[in-house]
Amino acid sequence: MFGGYTEGIIILLCINSIAAMGVSLLTGFTGIFTLGHAGYMALGAYVSSLLIMKAGMPWLAGIFLGGTGAMLVAWLVGIPTLKLMGDYYAIASIGLGEAIRLILENWQSVTRGARGVPGIPPYTTLPVALAFFLVMAFAMFCLINSRYGRAFKACRDDYLAASLLGFNTAKLRVLSLAISGFYCGVAGALLAGFLSFIQPIMFDMIKSTELTSVVVFGGLGSMSGTLIGTGIITLVTELFRPISQYRMLIYGAVIVIIMIFRPEGIMGQKELGKTFFRDLTRRLKPADKRHGGGVKR
């Protein structure tokens, strides 16, 4: 249907979106800032590809087990570390992400260390990636509009008030991390099947930073913003490939500029939906009687 290149970009877009949705749930909806989620992607990628290649599992089971493996680790890690707040957790998450990468790099007998795992069967085709993306996006939108989603947001907006209202905030935070670990794990597993080759260095801190900054770019607390942000960043990075030297420079500068001029991201906390378009059309109507068209908060 498409050329190989376009197809590749669409697959990459799906994979990045799945990972970004995971981070968005944690950072945007639960208010826990993370800088180590590439570690969970690495776990998903390694668990699934090793299970598929060494244990001869079908790839679908491999992807699910990769995601589940990442989820389990996230859950185990979350119980003790999510007692930490704010910047303490951010630094701890760098440590955890790097620790996962270093373990993969040094556990030579299983992971082949820094040389990476070549020859993974290319199971991530366009329909597979699209199907995973659609199912997981649907599940995520259901989740954030459910009781749990509102509980996560309550944790984000006021941790103390939420716990006074009877929410088990500690448990909710761990749950949010576990789900986001699952999303990142599945994304990692799909990435392994897409590239046919994985290496620990692919999941370093720069990747983690990218995941988080995409979420911030889209708008903290907006899932559709996250998807738009991922789309824009993935496409822009592809467009800038010819001037790859300046790519990362522009990318860094864009993050700073967004933080200065529109720190709430593209979408803020709004979701793309009926109300969003209604607000937009209302704002675009000229000569509104209300004082000042767009009310600034």
Next chain:
Amino acid sequence: METVLQQVINGLSLGSVYALIAVGYSLVYSILLFSNFAHGGFLVIGGYICYFILRSIGGGIWIASLAALMGAGFCAVLTEKLAYKPIRERTNVTLYLLIASMGMSIVIENIFVIIAGGRFRALPPVIPTQPVSLFGIATTSMFDILSLVTAVVFLSGLQIFLTRTKWGLAIRAAAYDLRVAGLMGVNVNRLISIVFFTAGLLAAVGGIFLSVRYTLYPQLGLITIKAFIAAVIGGLGSLPGAVVGSLILGLAEMLTAGFISSQMRDLVVFLLLVITLLIRPTGLFGKDVKEKV
């Protein structure tokens, strides 16, 4: 026994370099309450300025390091003015500052990738590295002793600045409460500039020593993760904590490298962080801040 002593000296020397970086980072944290991830960039700026002056202008190490210190200090102030000031004037959400600092760290790293290229560069042999014997008990390199001494000198200098001068008093006051310090007549913007200048200057000292130890490359700034970890272990915002945390980290790293395996050293560092945070979530010297309802 001899190797233990040797590794301890190496560890203290590495830890003291971490301390220079961690103290600056902690200083910024104590005033603005955000993790400045661009701090690693200041270190790289210092290293490259030193390298270019030694290589192309041919100045001595004193001129080169003086220029590196000043240059990194001014770049730190510039970073603050360009990226952080507009944000902190608009909102008090520190998360935005944190993300902007991540952006700045990418920007600084890639400026050097573009103008200097990504390859590893060795500083000319300006800092002596020959082995010295310590009273016949242990041998260590001149470089380790020099970096330890330099770190002690700069850290004492910082201590004197913070305790004996008027601006030092203002900084300590601002660490308690920036707003109240502003209301008491402290010029907050100038104070923040001074803090960033100090942080950049100390980072550059660390940068010069690190680039002699590990050679110089644009991603050298990533090593500040260890200084951040040291600051967190010691308690964010506490300067004695940052120094103690750095020394613990340096010792742990060198002893692991010496007795277990050098591949495990980073893993041990991260484990140390997690364990410390589990036992004392605010770090060793951290202030136990109770949230108000």
